[in-house]
Amino acid sequence: MSERIIQTADLSAISGGLRTLSRNIEDVGGRIDKVDDTVTITRKELFDLQAQFHQFLDTYNRATQVSLAETRLIKIRQELTSKFGHYGDVRRAAVGLLQATDISVVHTATMRDITEELMVLTPAYWLAPALVALAAWLRDDQFLAQRALGEALRRDDEKTSLFFALISRRAGRGNASATWLDRFLGQQNPMQLQRQTIILINATAGGVFSPNVQQVCYERLQAWIGELSDRAGFVEEQRVQWRQALLSKIPEDQHGARYPHLERLCTNWAALNGQLNRASLNTVFLDHMREIFESPLPSSTRLAEAVDDLLTHLVTDHDAAELPLRKEEARLQAIIAQDGRVDIAEKHHDLEREAFEENVSFTQLLTNAAMHAERSGASRASQRLAFALSRAWVHNAFSDLTIETRRTQPDTAHLQIGNWTGQTHDGTEEKALQSSLEQHIHSECLAALALVKLGPKHVICGILGVLLLLSMFTGNFIFAFIGVALLAWVFFEYRGLEKKRDMVRDSFDRRAQSEKADLDGCLAEYVEWLRDFAARDAVATQTSAYIDAIAPDSHLALREESSRRILSNS
Numbered sequence: 388m389s390e391r392i393i394q395t396a397d398l399s400a401i402s403g404g405l406r407t408l409s410r411n412i413e414d415v416g417g418r419i420d421k422v423d424d425t426v427t428i429t430r431k432e433l434f435d436l437q438a439q440f441h442q443f444l445d446t447y448n449r450a451t452q453v454s455l456a457e458t459r460l461i462k463i464r465q466e467l468t469s470k471f472g473h474y475g476d477v478r479r480a481a482v483g484l485l486q487a488t489d490i491s492v493v494h495t496a497t498m499r500d501i502t503e504e505l506m507v508l509t510p511a512y513w514l515a516p517a518l519v520a521l522a523a524w525l526r527d528d529q530f531l532a533q534r535a536l537g538e539a540l541r542r543d544d545e546k547t548s549l550f551f552a553l554i555s556r557r558a559g560r561g562n563a564s565a566t567w568l569d570r571f572l573g574q575q576n577p578m579q580l581q582r583q584t585i586i587l588i589n590a591t592a593g594g595v596f597s598p599n600v601q602q603v604c605y606e607r608l609q610a611w612i613g614e615l616s617d618r619a620g621f622v623e624e625q626r627v628q629w630r631q632a633l634l635s636k637i638p639e640d641q642h643g644a645r646y647p648h649l650e651r652l653c654t655n656w657a658a659l660n661g662q663l664n665r666a667s668l669n670t671v672f673l674d675h676m677r678e679i680f681e682s683p684l685p686s687s688t689r690l691a692e693a694v695d696d697l698l699t700h701l702v703t704d705h706d707a708a709e710l711p712l713r714k715e716e717a718r719l720q721a722i723i724a725q726d727g728r729v730d731i732a733e734k735h736h737d738l739e740r741e742a743f744e745e746n747v748s749f750t751q752l753l754t755n756a757a758m759h760a761e762r763s764g765a766s767r768a769s770q771r772l773a774f775a776l777s778r779a780w781v782h783n784a785f786s787d788l789t790i791e792t793r794r795t796q797p798d799t800a801h802l803q804i805g806n807w808t809g810q811t812h813d814g815t816e817e818k819a820l821q822s823s824l825e826q827h828i829h830s831e832c833l834a835a836l837a838l839v840k841l842g843p844k845h846v847i848c849g850i851l852g853v854l855l856l857l858s859m860f861t862g863n864f865i866f867a868f869i870g871v872a873l874l875a876w877v878f879f880e881y882r883g884l885e886k887k888r889d890m891v892r893d894s895f896d897r898r899a900q901s902e903k904a905d906l907d908g909c910l911a912e913y914v915e916w917l918r919d920f921a922a923r924d925a926v927a928t929q930t931s932a933y934i935d936a937i938a939p940d941s942h943l944a945l946r947e948e949s950s951r952r953i954l955s956n957s
Contacts, residue, residue, distance in 0.1 A: 449727025456722040477514045495526040513543035577611035577749040592772035611749045629784030632758040648908035654801045665792040666923035673930040679770045753777045778937045789927045800913045804902045814914035832895040848873045
């Protein structure tokens with residue numbers, strides 16, 4: 388009897404030990420889960436920290452580029468001032484001399500002293516001897532006027548000819564103006580025009596010259612186009628040239644704020660974002676043309692001020708020696724304007740830098756005037772005429788870009804949500820894609836549940852526990868106790884499998900709900916993207932019609948004292 392009691396007591400202790408062991412095992416399991424959660428959180432925080440570091444690094448690099456550009460810009464402008472600042476004195480004196488002549492408030496002797504001093508201080512600048520010649524002409528000193536005029540022509544024949552053409556027009560000397568303009572135009576090569584030729588387009592388009600002089604200028608412009616058109620490959624060159632000009636107008640907007648799901652989960656989002664920007668060109672270019680053609684021109688009653696502006700453009704135009712520094716100044720300004728994004732700034736600068744070229748073809752001159760007026764010095768009237776003369780080339784280039792934009796439009800949006808990938812053509816495949824996503828998640832869930840099972844270690848411990856338990860029949864109760872403990876651990880592990888399976892199922896249920904919501908968001912945003920693209924693309928019809936409506940002979944401004952202008956129909 389006593390032996391039975393002892394055995395009962397011993398089994399009770401074993402049972403208590405097994406329960407304690409089970410609780411300890413569950414506690415260890417819970418701690419392991421907490422460690423897993425902590426590792427997951429730590430990994431996420433590490434990824435967030437990495438993203439913040441890259442963002443900080445990008446911000447720092449951009450700030451550094453802006454700082455370097457600003458410092459370099461100051462040096463460039465200081466160099467421009469030190470090397471060419473005295474040119475400004477001559478330019479201001481030229482405008483002042485013309486204004487003083489208009490109101491007759493300065494003695495000719497004063498004009499002589501000022502112009503001769505500028506001649507001494509500026510030994511290489513064409514405008515200085517031109518002013519000496521002008522002052523000598525006003526006081527009827529023919530000998531000095533001819534000598535100074537010869538020196539001005541020697542220094543820069545083209546600018547001097549244009550300068551006196553404008554002066555002659557201002558003085559009402561129509562024949563002299565025509566002579567000087569003929570001399571100026573006769574020196575031009577339509578393949579290598581000097582940048583100051585834009586002044587002539589300003590004068591022709593703005594109605595500065597009398598109708599007969601305007602006729603001569605317009606005929607020369609048409610002749611240049613005819614001469615260039617006879618060259619092999621000319622039409623293709625114009626397509627490329629205007630294509631590059633139009634590309635410079637494509638915005639660099641980021642549309643991720645409007646389409647957050649696509650930005651995050653669409654693998655070809657960069658292409659979709661780029662297509663929206665390309666389609667936006669239709670509106671951007673249409674607004675650009677409307678601003679040019681629908682904004683009012685300067686009043687014709689202020690013709691004297693318009694001539695002063697034209698002369699100011701001529702005398703303040705960049706000299707050939709200044710161009711390298713002006714190019715660098717423009718590049719640095721582009722970097723600052725793009726907030727240190729050097730790649731974008733360089734791209735825009737490369738597309739626009741031809742506006743700074745010292746020698747350009749007449750057609751490139753028209754392109755610069757139409758698309759980059761602020762850099763090429765073109766007036767609003769010149770922009771109108773440039774568009775009018777280039778209408779066919781603009782139409783061809785715009786049509787090419789429109790076709791290219793439509794052809795390169797992605798026909799599908801490629802989605803990657805978690806480990807699932809799919810694609811949509813028009814956002815209407817909701818049921819099929821959701822079914823595919825559910826099957827994918829269900830397959831992964833089954834694979835994960837299949838992993839929730841007793842492993843080799845449990846089998847080994849179970850077999851070892853049985854063998855040790857059998858040693859009880861040999862009277863070795865210690866090994867039997869160990870066997871019971873091992874079997875109990877395997878038993879409790881087996882009982883915990885269903886709980887783990889429930890946790891896996893809950894996890895995949897939450898994941899399915901979240902990823903289905905992401906899929907719905909992607910599909911809805913893609914439908915909106917298609918509508919957005921279609922709306923932007925539809926503007927191409929209006930833009931093309933606006934281009935076709937431009938007529939070359941309707942964009943020459945009338946001179947104030949003339950009620951009509953004469954243009955040949957040839």
